[in-house]
Amino acid sequence: MQQNFGKYITVLLVIFIMALSGCGKPPQLNVKDAVLILSPVDTNPSALYFYVQGGPEDVVLRSILSPSVIRSEIHKSSKNDADGTVSMEKISEVPIPAGEKVEFKRGSYHGMIWGANLIARRTGEMEVQFTFSNGDIIRVMADVQELDGSAPDERKALGYD
Template identity: 35%
Template sequence: MNFSRRLLLIAGTALMAVGLAGCDKAAKTLNPPDLHVDRAYVRLAANPDAPSALYFTVHGGAKDTRLLNVLIDYALRYEMHESAKGADGLVTMKKLEYADIPAGEDVKFAPGGKHVMVWGIDPKVIAANKMPVIFVFQNGDRIEFDAQFVQPGEDADAAMDHDGMAMGNEAAGNEAR
């Protein structure tokens, strides 16, 4: 093999590697699904002594798992809850031990449904508009994601949009407000 042919071969191999890396990246976002969290925000209570509510969306991964808990260093107390309307039309909350996260499905913690009630949030993280939350899953994954704050009465979508929060297409729905 002469020298110039060899050079061509090397160049070709390098190009192929670049091409493959590109494919790999694209494939990752499509399939298999990646367990992740986004759209996390705390709706602050109007009364500072009342608990606030943390909402977020969990995107299921390749396998079914469960969200077992969240860990928040900057709050005195927090608890996973689920609101449901009873036969009498009254909305009641019950403690949620875990939330099933089916493979490839989105599970929304949103007003009127699942949420994390949070008491005694550190004013420092409110001022910084950023509260680190660790999401603990049954498969061993721990995912850290920063929740933003939404003032009482403020529109959650608007509050988060102008902060340039990365939102996937699937998270752009209107359910969470």
């Protein structure tokens, strides 16, 4: 009995040390917290925010696609320090260093989406597909929200949320 208890403690200790050192599991390339913020003006593009968790190797994000939209691009906003204006440009790739978190947010990298369809607006979510240079394709469900964070107007009209 005493001996078994000793073994049990040893196993617990090994698990604990493995957890501390983070060994066993390499970082996994992933996309999290995707949310589409609908433009108040339907003909204007909406912004897609999310973050990419870098995996075991350096990769490049090459495209953002969704079956629920007409067009999607990767953009980067930057501020002109001289006059304080903010502008954005379309870019074709974003480096995702191994193990690092890259945020797509206001004033920085973001997805630009035209024509989010009625299904996305009524369900309050849509599938988005991210393609990386190593061949990984990651699909996530993005929340679809109005500018103030509430459910899309088309969903509210149905009596939800």
